[in-house]
Amino acid sequence: MKAFVDRDTCIGCEACAGTCPEVFSMDEEGKSVPIKEDIANDLLESAQDAKDGCPVSAISID
Template sequence: MKAFVDKDICIGCGACTGTCPEVFEMDDDGLAVAIEDEISDDLEESAVEACEGCPVDAITVE
């Protein structure tokens, strides 16, 4: 499973980093990025929660 952030949509609210900091972080521009290519099984639920909690639907987890 992988996570992706569409930086054209991201507003930099930080909700994803608050929910799943093991997978998401904020870059120098204040926008979210996925920090792991493959999400480990123990983090999948948290990554999906971050995806669902994104207020602008900028995150995809597949």
């Protein structure tokens, strides 16, 4: 599974990075970026929590 962030939608609230810092980070523009190519199985639940917690639904996991 991979995480994707719609940078046009992201508001930079840092909720995802706070929820799952192993998968999400903030870049120099204050936008979320996935830091893992593939999400490890043991991080899937946390990554899903970050997706679900995004206030603007900018994250998808496929």
